[in-house]
Amino acid sequence: MPRVTEEYRATRRAEIVTAAARRFAEQGFHSTSMADVIAESGLSAGAVYRYFRSKEEIIAAVSEIAMTNADEIFGGLLDNGAAPSPAEALTALVEGVTSRMENGVFLGVDTTRIAVQVWSEALRSPDVLQRVGTVYGRLRGHCKEVARRWQAAGHLPADADPDMIGAAMLSLVQGFILQRLLIGDLTVPGYTAAIHALLGGGDRQA
Amino acid sequence: MPRVTEEYRATRRAEIVTAAARRFAEQGFHSTSMADVIAESGLSAGAVYRYFRSKEEIIAAVSEIAMTNADEIFGGLLDNGAAPSPAEALTALVEGVTSRMENGVFLGVDTTRIAVQVWSEALRSPDVLQRVGTVYGRLRGHCKEVARRWQAAGHLPADADPDMIGAAMLSLVQGFILQRLLIGDLTVPGYTAAIHALLGGGDRQA
DNA sequence: TTGTCAAGAATGAACGTTCGCTTTTAAAGT
């Protein structure tokens, strides 16, 4: 005899996760107390703990959603059999990251701030490290596929390792996220223009 | 009437900072308790608190040394009026980062793990953010100078923004650090080869 | 003796979590 619908429960859960994400983005996982999360959610301690077994579980849920978000952005690269140059792909990625930030999975939360928290969390928790490794490996897989196609078209040396080129592409996105947050003077057009200047069309015959 | 010399005090201080760095690199700033730091240093609580006013002060000292380390690596780029291509400069930087890691300022501590902690710390502490912004701005200044010289030699379009090209270069280093820690499959030769394949000699006339 | 230094037990605040209780609500009973 459930007292409320499953949908109700899912909504509540999402509310708690979003409330937590707001605080986490501002103060980080560890400087945010459960009292903070509870206050932000508008519920009581007992209620929150009915939906999540522990603070760590809330952190995991927030991290998971942030990573899924990233996965979707990178996954969109290769839709409809496109074969963009690395520079074009990076423009799409950087634009995708910035736009999702503002109207993304957590309304009003800069998801990249959460991503940075996840990076440092991965260094102390083997569980998080494994999960992050898997997801980021997949992100890089998408970049690798861009590189592979571009290489197949003869625009990059045949002996170049598409995996490492994918790594370099992912770096350019991660660095954008970091420098935008830490230094704060990056614009999407400026940054992508520089990438185009550095990489050109991507033409690099062997 | 000091009981010990100033040098003794400096050595003690350095010992505490290094001990703290060991723990911080493994567990992060916030999951490392003062008890951990105290135990690792081999001193007592009272002794440690004689040298540092608070945990935050220890974190600041560790962060400062890590950032100084990075600053030195990037500063070495332009010694003796060299004008490396961006790809060459990045090879030097990535090699510098990995080698300093093993025999750097904190013996036996992977300093890049501390760097990641600092990034996330900057998101919650305005003081750290300002300090990080300043230092990373300077790092990027070095990259910018590489770009500027390469541009002056006519290898890059005259209308490219050297500041943003510097940002992209810094991204490639930050991404290397991150992916090496999170995914763990990056090698220096592989990564730098990919950068060379992507950027070529750096030749990009307007 | 006097002042510095180190030790480690003591302290109080803050933390994540639990527990006993009240309220709500969907379904069963009439």
Next chain:
DNA sequence: ACTTTAAAAGCGAACGTTCATTCTTGACAA
């Protein structure tokens, strides 16, 4: 249709623990 019922949901004070920091004590050099 209305009442009863019991399980689920919510509440918030209270709990035990852990934390950073302080304080008391004693040792040793000057």
